[in-house]
Amino acid sequence: MSEFIMPSLGADMETGILVEWNVEPGDRVKRGDIIAVVETDKGVIEIEVFEDGVVDEILVQPGEEVAVGTVMAIIRSEEVTAAKKPPAVEAVRPKPSTGPVIKQAPAGPEEKPSLVQPAEARPLILPTKKRLKASPLARKLAAELGIDLGTVPGTGPDGAINQADVERVAQAQKATEKAAKPAAAEFRVGMRQAIAAAMARSNREIPHYYLEKRIDMSRALQWLEAENRRRSVKERLLPAVLLIKAVALALGDVPELNGYWIDDQHQPRKEIHIGFAISLRQGGLVTPAIHHADLKSLDELMATLDDLITRTRAGRLRSSEMTDATITLTHLGDLGVEKVYGVIYPPQVALVGLGKITEAPWAENGLLGVRPVLTATLAADHRATDGRQGAKFLEAFNHYLQEPDKL
Amino acid sequence: MMKITYRVAVREAIREAMHKDDRVFLMGEDVGRYGGCFAISKGLLDEFGPERIRDTPLSESGFTGAGIGAALGGMRPIVEVMTVNFSLLAADQILNTAATYLHMSGGLFNVPLVIRMSTGGGKQLAAQHSHSLEGWYAHIPGIKVLAPATVEDARGMLWTALEDPDPVLIFENATLLNMEAELPEDAGPVDIDRAQVRRPGRDVTIITYGAGLFKSLEAAKVLAGEGIEAEVVDLRTLRPLDNETFLPSVDKTHRALIVDEGWRSGGISAEISARIMEEAFYELDAPVERICGAEVPMPYARHMEQAALPQVETIIATIKRMMGA
Numbered sequence: 001m002s003e004f005i006m007p008s009l010g011a012d013m014e015t016g017i018l019v020e021w022n023v024e025p026g027d028r029v030k031r032g033d034i035i036a037v038v039e040t041d042k043g044v045i046e047i048e049v050f051e052d053g054v055v056d057e058i059l060v061q062p063g064e065e066v067a068v069g070t071v072m073a074i075i076r077s078e079e080v081t082a083a084k085k086p087p088a089v090e091a092v093r094p095k096p097s098t099g100p101v102i103k104q105a106p107a108g109p110e111e112k113p114s115l116v117q118p119a120e121a122r123p124l125i126l127p128t129k130k131r132l133k134a135s136p137l138a139r140k141l142a143a144e145l146g147i148d149l150g151t152v153p154g155t156g157p158d159g160a161i162n163q164a165d166v167e168r169v170a171q172a173q174k175a176t177e178k179a180a181k182p183a184a185a186e187f188r189v190g191m192r193q194a195i196a197a198a199m200a201r202s203n204r205e206i207p208h209y210y211l212e213k214r215i216d217m218s219r220a221l222q223w224l225e226a227e228n229r230r231r232s233v234k235e236r237l238l239p240a241v242l243l244i245k246a247v248a249l250a251l252g253d254v255p256e257l258n259g260y261w262i263d264d265q266h267q268p269r270k271e272i273h274i275g276f277a278i279s280l281r282q283g284g285l286v287t288p289a290i291h292h293a294d295l296k297s298l299d300e301l302m303a304t305l306d307d308l309i310t311r312t313r314a315g316r317l318r319s320s321e322m323t324d325a326t327i328t329l330t331h332l333g334d335l336g337v338e339k340v341y342g343v344i345y346p347p348q349v350a351l352v353g354l355g356k357i358t359e360a361p362w363a364e365n366g367l368l369g370v371r372p373v374l375t376a377t378l379a380a381d382h383r384a385t386d387g388r389q390g391a392k393f394l395e396a397f398n399h400y401l402q403e404p405d406k407l
Numbered sequence: 408m409m410k411i412t413y414r415v416a417v418r419e420a421i422r423e424a425m426h427k428d429d430r431v432f433l434m435g436e437d438v439g440r441y442g443g444c445f446a447i448s449k450g451l452l453d454e455f456g457p458e459r460i461r462d463t464p465l466s467e468s469g470f471t472g473a474g475i476g477a478a479l480g481g482m483r484p485i486v487e488v489m490t491v492n493f494s495l496l497a498a499d500q501i502l503n504t505a506a507t508y509l510h511m512s513g514g515l516f517n518v519p520l521v522i523r524m525s526t527g528g529g530k531q532l533a534a535q536h537s538h539s540l541e542g543w544y545a546h547i548p549g550i551k552v553l554a555p556a557t558v559e560d561a562r563g564m565l566w567t568a569l570e571d572p573d574p575v576l577i578f579e580n581a582t583l584l585n586m587e588a589e590l591p592e593d594a595g596p597v598d599i600d601r602a603q604v605r606r607p608g609r610d611v612t613i614i615t616y617g618a619g620l621f622k623s624l625e626a627a628k629v630l631a632g633e634g635i636e637a638e639v640v641d642l643r644t645l646r647p648l649d650n651e652t653f654l655p656s657v658d659k660t661h662r663a664l665i666v667d668e669g670w671r672s673g674g675i676s677a678e679i680s681a682r683i684m685e686e687a688f689y690e691l692d693a694p695v696e697r698i699c700g701a702e703v704p705m706p707y708a709r710h711m712e713q714a715a716l717p718q719v720e721t722i723i724a725t726i727k728r729m730m731g732a
Contacts, residue, residue, distance in 0.1 A: 135691055135693060136690070136691045137690055137691055137692040157693075157731075
């Protein structure tokens with residue numbers, strides 16, 4: 001018996017809206033099955049279940065917005081039959097009413113992103129706050145318009161929010177949205193806010209240190225060119241795949257950079273899941289995890305990357321991809337940038353930044369030549385690691401790129 | 408068109424029914440020689456004779472029971488009870504017999520009885536003649552409860568009630584009897600199952616009936632001058648309540664005020680409010696409000712009686728508060 005809870009799909013996520021269930025009570029599920037779809041600021045995310053069992057009870061209905069940690073369903077393991085009800089669902093509905101209540105939740109630095117495992121489920125404690133007064137119509141309208149009631153000044157009796165108040169705010173929002181960016185979907189606004197929250201927290205809490213290393217890419221690119229020549233157009237590899245694999249292998253050598261800083265504790269992870277920053281055409285970015293990047297072949301990585309980019313841009317990611325990343329890799333080379341000084345995505349402890357591979361003068365063995373050069377940077381959390389580990393990592397990264405055939 | 412009073416409209420309705428159907432007869436206290444204690448049946452004794460316009464002893468239970476018996480026997484009696492307060496003497500006949508007979512007889516015997524009575528305060532008739540107890544009767548399954556407010560309804564509801572196979576109670580507000588209105592010469596029966604929007608508006612719905620209708624319309628007129636458009640719904644029938652009319656109105660205006668001269672606690676206003684909460688909760692932009700009769704025995708002194716009844720000024724002030732104006 002376990003509780004299937006609304007996962008935190010990012011340090012900054014406070015609530016999610018259940019879009020649909022892919023299962024019904026009585027359905028058998030096994031670990032990894034996608035059983036629900038949830039909408040967050042980052043898009044529509046497919047949520048996986050983390051153990052085998054049978055869906056016993058569904059507690060949240062599509063359309064409901066619930067806080068992170070809310071029990072959404074009960075999964076019965078095969079042996080157990082007696083069902084025990086969980087504590088009351090902490091659903092907050094309808095949607096707009098959640099805004100103010102949830103927003104008050106202390107955005108603790110200790111929140112870790114992957115709370116999906118039922119075993120680690122912990123009840124979300126909502127702070128006791130005076131209930132927001134709003135007419136039922138105002139609540140319904142705010143939900144329809146996607147307006148956070150917490151942002152609406154009430155003019156009714158006792159400061160209650162009524163229809164006119166919501167409409168006023170909606171009007172004002174429309175005006176500013178029009179002025180700022182035409183046709184910006186509300187969800188983009190949400191994503192911007194989510195990024196803002198995470199990045200502000202990172203800069204506030206994480207003492208970053210930065211290291212930089214120039215890497216001669218001639219061997220890697222020569223190998224890649226030869227390799228691609230043998231391949232059909234469809235099977236060709238991108239340089240990014242080599243870089244991902246090299247980062248993964250280097251993390252194997254310097255595992256301290258792979259993991260989290262939670263509850264004032266450094267928690268390195270054995271599994272290497274690289275969060276690959278994918279920018280969205282409409283603005284904003286998402287960093288879905290490439291699971292077990294160190295164990296995947298280049299072909300597998302290429303396929304994974306293809307799939308991830310497609311699904312990210314379609315707004316159809318899985319929960320594990322949203323939450324499992326143990327480090328972030330930002331590759332801005334295609335935009336012409338040569339160096340990336342990243343901001344760590346909490347509670348991760350490092351971010352690798354890769355720039356454009358450019359031809360540059362390169363001195364080696366007393367000779368000056370022109371080589372394709374990549375500048376790799378590391379932004380790391382000084383609470384978790386020191387420059388020495390960072391330096392070791394960049395050196396290892398370089399090392400793997402010099403032996404591309406072994407990647 | 409002709410201009411007639413509510414009183415004459417009721418009389419014309421009785422006359423029409425008596426002419427149309429010789430099973431129809433009127434009985435009650437002083438309805439014959441005296442012409443009815445509110446002068447509604449004046450002249451009917453001469454026109455129809457003592458067989459069909461029957462004076463009864465002062466025994467509401469007795470003559471209401473006789474009416475039930477006549478109805479069961481195939482007649483179409485109109486029983487007049489002087490005031491709703493006195494109808495309590497006949498409450499046993501109304502609730503335990505008229506309303507239950509169809510059920511108790513396994514569907515064999517229906518009771519096509521019409522009981523008319525005056526209701527409401529405002530005429531300085533004090534605490535035993537002035538209450539608005541129609542809400543109580545609206546509590547009873549098995550009967551219909553009508554509250555004609557307009558002259559048109561006073562004229563038209565009776566025949567439709569007589570055609571109903573089951574007991575129908577008609578409550579005539581005594582303060583409306585002298586009210587005049589234009590009515591077509593051929594004005595006839597009207598439906599008895601729909602509420603009516605008497606004044607359309609977009610900002611707030613006033614749900615009322617009987618004398619409350621005219622106070623509400625007057626208030627709506629004043630409010631319109633201040634830019635607040637109140638929609639006024641005349642319930643017309645208190646049982647069964649016509650949800651289909653007042654709920655869409657609340658859906659439109661998002662605010663509801665119930666004006667009911669009856670007492671507040673457990674009254675018909677509470678039932679209407681509950682239905683709005685049940686069926687239109689998410690349309691409400693303000694709490695449902697009620698203006699009801701004060702919960703006191705009706706005072707005799709004029710100023711105190713008026714203070715105990717809903718007034719136009721109270722309706723205006725309440726709606727302004729609801730609108731945040």
